[in-house]
Amino acid sequence: MNEQVSSRDEEEQRLLVVLEQVSRRMRKELSLLGDRREDVVGIRQDFWDDVRMNFSDSTEVGETWSSIVQQAELLAERERSHRVASEMVERLTRQFDSPYFARIDFAEKGGEDEVIYIGRASLVGEDGETFYVYDWRAPVSSLFYDHEPGPASYRIPDGEMEGELKLKRQFVIRGGQLKHLFDTSETVGDEILQAVLSEGSDTAMKSIVATIQKEQNWIIRDEKHKLLVVQGAAGSGKTSAALQRIAYLLYRFRQSLGPDQIIMFSPNPVFKGYISRVLPDLGEANMRQMTFRELIEARIGRRFEVEDLFSQTEILAAEDGTPEGEARERSVRYKGSEHFFITVESYLKRLEQDGVRFRSLRYRTETIVSAEEMAERFYSVRASEGFGARASGLRRWLLERLKAWVESQLDEAWVEEAAELVDSEDIQRAYVDVRRRGGFHDEVFDDEEQMSVRLKKRVAEAAVDPLVKAVRRYRFLDAVATYRELFESRTLFTSCSPDGKLPLGWEWMSQRSEETMGRKAIDHEDATPLMYVLEALEGFRLVEGDILHVFVDEAQDYSPFQAAYLRRRYPRARLTVLGDFNQAIYIQSQESGGFSGWTRLMAPDVTSVLRLTTSYRSTEPIVQYTKGILAAEDAVGIIPFQRKGEAPKVIACKDGGQLGDKVAEDINGLLAKGYGTIGVITKTAHETGNASALLKELLADEVPVTLVTGASAELPKGVSVLPSYLAKGIEFDAVLVWDASSARYGKEKDRKLLYTVCTRALHVLHIYHTGEASPWLPEQGG
Numbered sequence: 001m002n003e004q005v006s007s008r009d010e011e012e013q014r015l016l017v018v019l020e021q022v023s024r025r026m027r028k029e030l031s032l033l034g035d036r037r038e039d040v041v042g043i044r045q046d047f048w049d050d051v052r053m054n055f056s057d058s059t060e061v062g063e064t065w066s067s068i069v070q071q072a073e074l075l076a077e078r079e080r081s082h083r084v085a086s087e088m089v090e091r092l093t094r095q096f097d098s099p100y101f102a103r104i105d106f107a108e109k110g111g112e113d114e115v116i117y118i119g120r121a122s123l124v125g126e127d128g129e130t131f132y133v134y135d136w137r138a139p140v141s142s143l144f145y146d147h148e149p150g151p152a153s154y155r156i157p158d159g160e161m162e163g164e165l166k167l168k169r170q171f172v173i174r175g176g177q178l179k180h181l182f183d184t185s186e187t188v189g190d191e192i193l194q195a196v197l198s199e200g201s202d203t204a205m206k207s208i209v210a211t212i213q214k215e216q217n218w219i220i221r222d223e224k225h226k227l228l229v230v231q232g233a234a235g236s237g238k239t240s241a242a243l244q245r246i247a248y249l250l251y252r253f254r255q256s257l258g259p260d261q262i263i264m265f266s267p268n269p270v271f272k273g274y275i276s277r278v279l280p281d282l283g284e285a286n287m288r289q290m291t292f293r294e295l296i297e298a299r300i301g302r303r304f305e306v307e308d309l310f311s312q313t314e315i316l317a318a319e320d321g322t323p324e325g326e327a328r329e330r331s332v333r334y335k336g337s338e339h340f341f342i343t344v345e346s347y348l349k350r351l352e353q354d355g356v357r358f359r360s361l362r363y364r365t366e367t368i369v370s371a372e373e374m375a376e377r378f379y380s381v382r383a384s385e386g387f388g389a390r391a392s393g394l395r396r397w398l399l400e401r402l403k404a405w406v407e408s409q410l411d412e413a414w415v416e417e418a419a420e421l422v423d424s425e426d427i428q429r430a431y432v433d434v435r436r437r438g439g440f441h442d443e444v445f446d447d448e449e450q451m452s453v454r455l456k457k458r459v460a461e462a463a464v465d466p467l468v469k470a471v472r473r474y475r476f477l478d479a480v481a482t483y484r485e486l487f488e489s490r491t492l493f494t495s496c497s498p499d500g501k502l503p504l505g506w507e508w509m510s511q512r513s514e515e516t517m518g519r520k521a522i523d524h525e526d527a528t529p530l531m532y533v534l535e536a537l538e539g540f541r542l543v544e545g546d547i548l549h550v551f552v553d554e555a556q557d558y559s560p561f562q563a564a565y566l567r568r569r570y571p572r573a574r575l576t577v578l579g580d581f582n583q584a585i586y587i588q589s590q591e592s593g594g595f596s597g598w599t600r601l602m603a604p605d606v607t608s609v610l611r612l613t614t615s616y617r618s619t620e621p622i623v624q625y626t627k628g629i630l631a632a633e634d635a636v637g638i639i640p641f642q643r644k645g646e647a648p649k650v651i652a653c654k655d656g657g658q659l660g661d662k663v664a665e666d667i668n669g670l671l672a673k674g675y676g677t678i679g680v681i682t683k684t685a686h687e688t689g690n691a692s693a694l695l696k697e698l699l700a701d702e703v704p705v706t707l708v709t710g711a712s713a714e715l716p717k718g719v720s721v722l723p724s725y726l727a728k729g730i731e732f733d734a735v736l737v738w739d740a741s742s743a744r745y746g747k748e749k750d751r752k753l754l755y756t757v758c759t760r761a762l763h764v765l766h767i768y769h770t771g772e773a774s775p776w777l778p779e780q781g782g
């Protein structure tokens with residue numbers, strides 16, 4: 001019997017032992033769950049029976065109340081333990097399917113060999129001491145990811161545990177059956193990684209626990225740095241590593257960190273849906289997810305019409321080459337820059353002395369409090385108190401002024417007249433009010449008088465109610481006017497700018513802000529600076545101090561200004577920032593080469609910049625081909641993972657009609673071959689509409705064609721037609737590029753966009769074009 005066969009037998013035996021343990025636990029949990037479920041249902045049904053309802057006097061009411069509270073608490077407790085038990089059952093079900101994926105034999109220095117099995121979750125025997133399986137996040141498990149057999153060590157709370165790694169074995173277990181077993185000398189065996197990567201893609205991302213690579217493991221387990229910046233090639237596993245890192249942090253700091261204290265910034269709603277299954281599959285709850293757009297909407301979207309990044313991109317593409325387009329592009333680049341951030345910062349410093357603009361409180365034509373009075377009050381508080389104390393002081397004072405104004409109006413004719421006209425419901429309320437205050441007793445004879453005062457007061461209060469609400473929300477600060485001032489006064493701008501200069505095109509920007517903000521429209525490039533000014537004036541009262549980890553994916557697409565804003569908004573958070581400068585497709589961040597805005601956010605000693613170079617997503621021919629799209633110096637650090645596949649194809653078409661026909665034919669062929677997800681990627685949303693309409697016409701009804709828009713949150717199986725910027729971060733079995741002609745992708749700035757589009761492919765890449773092909777497509781394609 002050779003060694004491999006005997007170890008297979010042994011492992012099968014051992015698997016049975018583990019599965020027996022899992023099923024024992026399962027039986028126990030299920031019976032507990034059954035009991036608890038009955039409990040919960042029982043309590044719900046008897047809830048009101050067991051509550052002693054008695055409202056005859058105040059003591060009885062008190063007792064009734066406490067018996068309600070008691071029942072509710074009991075119910076909550078049972079429901080909580082019911083939830084915990086059902087989560088446990090879910091976990092055990094997953095464990096029954098595949099309890100572990102690796103084994104390591106490790107001997108501590110001078111110690112015995114220890115056999116350790118590693119899985120998605122740990123499994124401890126009923127004695128509480130036998131570790132059948134270790135969680136992949138346990139300290140000892142890092143041996144599996146970091147080392148080959150030989151001398152090895154792993155981190156423990158008070159140092160390093162050194163020893164020798166004697167065996168490293170990988171398993172594929174599915175449905176409780178041992179499918180494959182490999183002993184490996186590589187860090188993590190290529191066989192399994194090959195197998196995983198050759199699978200068809202799904203509509204949602206999968207976890208990579210069993211095949212995490214060494215460099216990825218560093219990202220996942222880093223605890224030392226406050227700012228982790230990862231530059232990684234397309235498909236190198238940045239997003240995967242980020243999600244595994246979240247799972248790791250939730251495990252490592254489970255006493256002090258919850259999923260609601262972690263926030264992930266995603267590039268678009270489609271991506272949000274795409275990654276939402278990974279953490280639940282790992283048995284953890286999802287972190288909060290947001291797009292930067294949602295942040296803007298929440299902060300200023302209710303009051304203004306704020307342009308989004310996608311519309312801005314489409315407009316810039318449409319106006320490309322025109323003088324208007326060039327001026328706009330310059331403004332977009334500038335307003336995202338660090339130069340502008342510093343300018344705004346020093347403007348804010350000046351505003352501490354003077355210059356904040358306010359909005360008067362007016363009722364009809366009467367000014368209740370003028371902007372000048374507010375300014376005087378605001379600046380009467382010492383600057384050292386900060387904007388926050390000044391603004392909240394002013395807010396309090398304004399609320400009092402509004403109250404006083406209500407009192408002062410009671411004898412005014414407009415109030416008296418309006419009070420005569422109030423409806424019966426108001427009279428009723430006034431009556432209740434007066435009664436509550438002790439009115440309508442025999443000895444009191446001014447009830448009528450009181451009623452009338454009450455009614456008048458209600459009238460005056462209702463009149464200023466919108467003002468009170470606005471003051472509560474700090475609307476008296478005119479952030480827009482304050483911000484616009486920077487583009488109204490040349491001398492003001494130059495005095496704040498770090499080099500004392502106006503940016504090129506300042507006049508154009510000045511005119512533009514008059515046109516847009518004058519009609520309550522905010523260009524996307526103004527949204528973050530405006531938000532920043534607004535929040536600064538309010539003293540950053542809405543900063544989210546409870547967030548402890550912020551993850552930013554596709555970080556190359558954020559402007560330095562946005563990076564600085566996020567840092568400010570989450571002051572206590574550690575940042576994990578992941579991106580690829582080769583995929584910087586938005587004008588707003590191209591100036592900074594994609595990253596400098598991030599790497600300078602924190603001090604160098606708490607910052608770590610890491611690189612991921614191996615590209616796992618695409619086959620080797622696709623990686624080699626897409627490297628050729630980039631400038632030679634940008635393509636240097638991209639290494640394909642060796643996985644075979646067909647060479648990408650470039651297909652010339654006579655015109656749009658022929659292009660549609662050929663793509664449709666291609667789709668039929670690919671579906672027949674079993675490819676589950678096919679992405680037809682256009683440059684802009686405008687083309688997407690046409691392409692999907694055409695394909696729906698050409699393809700049989702049963703072929704599922706979905707038009708993916710900015711609002712979609714789900715990526716379906718079958719054929720998705722989507723614009724380039726919504727394809728960010730996601731992947732398809734086959735990518736069909738819709739019209740990569742030189743007319744569409746001819747400029748230098750289209751190069752990275754084309755690269756981003758083509759790198760979405762796992763197995764098949766077909767590039768269609770009409771007329772001349774994009775100059776960025778490498779020769780060897782056809």
Ligand SMILES: Nc1ncnc2c1ncn2[C@@H]1O[C@H](COP(=O)(O)OP(=O)(O)OP(=O)(O)O)[C@@H](O)[C@H]1O
Pocket residue numbers: 193196197206208211212213216232233234235236237238239240241579580616617728729730731759
């Ligand atoms: N260690 C790994 N084991 C298995 N699969 C992996 C591993 N690392 C990455 N992959 C796979 O490679 C693909 C790309 O990963 P991911 O989306 O995380 O890369 P990315 O760097 O964020 O890509 P991009 O920047 O192009 O959006 C995914 O299908 C992922 O599952």
